[in-house]
Amino acid sequence: MTGTPTPDSGLAELRRLVDVADKSVYDAVAGTPTPHLDRVMVNLSNAANHSRLWLATAGALALLGGGRGRRAACQGVMAVALASAVTNLVLKPVARRRRPAGSGDPVPHSRQVRRPVSRSFPSGHAASAFAFATSTGQVTPGVWLPLHAAAATVAFSRVHTGVHYASDVVIGAMVGDLCGHLTGWLATGSPQHRATGRWR
Numbered sequence: 001m002t003g004t005p006t007p008d009s010g011l012a013e014l015r016r017l018v019d020v021a022d023k024s025v026y027d028a029v030a031g032t033p034t035p036h037l038d039r040v041m042v043n044l045s046n047a048a049n050h051s052r053l054w055l056a057t058a059g060a061l062a063l064l065g066g067g068r069g070r071r072a073a074c075q076g077v078m079a080v081a082l083a084s085a086v087t088n089l090v091l092k093p094v095a096r097r098r099r100p101a102g103s104g105d106p107v108p109h110s111r112q113v114r115r116p117v118s119r120s121f122p123s124g125h126a127a128s129a130f131a132f133a134t135s136t137g138q139v140t141p142g143v144w145l146p147l148h149a150a151a152a153t154v155a156f157s158r159v160h161t162g163v164h165y166a167s168d169v170v171i172g173a174m175v176g177d178l179c180g181h182l183t184g185w186l187a188t189g190s191p192q193h194r195a196t197g198r199w200r
Helices: 007-030 035-047 049-064 067-096 124-138 139-158 164-188
Strands: none
Touching: 007 035, 007 139, 035 049, 035 139, 049 067, 049 124, 049 139, 067 124, 067 139, 067 164, 124 164, 139 164
């Protein structure tokens, strides 16, 4: 029957709407001058390359946090490995989304970083960041909030520096959060959830 919406047409329309929203957000971020913020975002984005920021944090937790810190560090690194595998080996090859424009990019030169050769969707940086924050926070509740704040800032830095669209980092964060919870479940044999301000 002509004129009847199909699942494929609905998916295509959803993708079109996401693309329009992504490009609008991308252009708005790129067109907003932030000279004092640019260097911070560039340095933070680069620090999270290859999960160096999270591995260094895991090392600090293991060194200073006693037995619980070592468990948190181990669980966090496991979550990062899982999130990296899911995003880079499964989701990116399936989605095959191109990065934002390279040449003629509206992003100011002062905030540009080395453009990755991998696909854009979802953001591996965001996935690793939230996987580490979620999984580590399950073991050491005191670091849950600061690590999630850092993860969110890293995720935004990928849009700010012009290498990801907003939906890339949002879905990456969701994937990372799921991987963090899954790692916690695998490590303890039971789901971990937050209740009345404490993990149990």
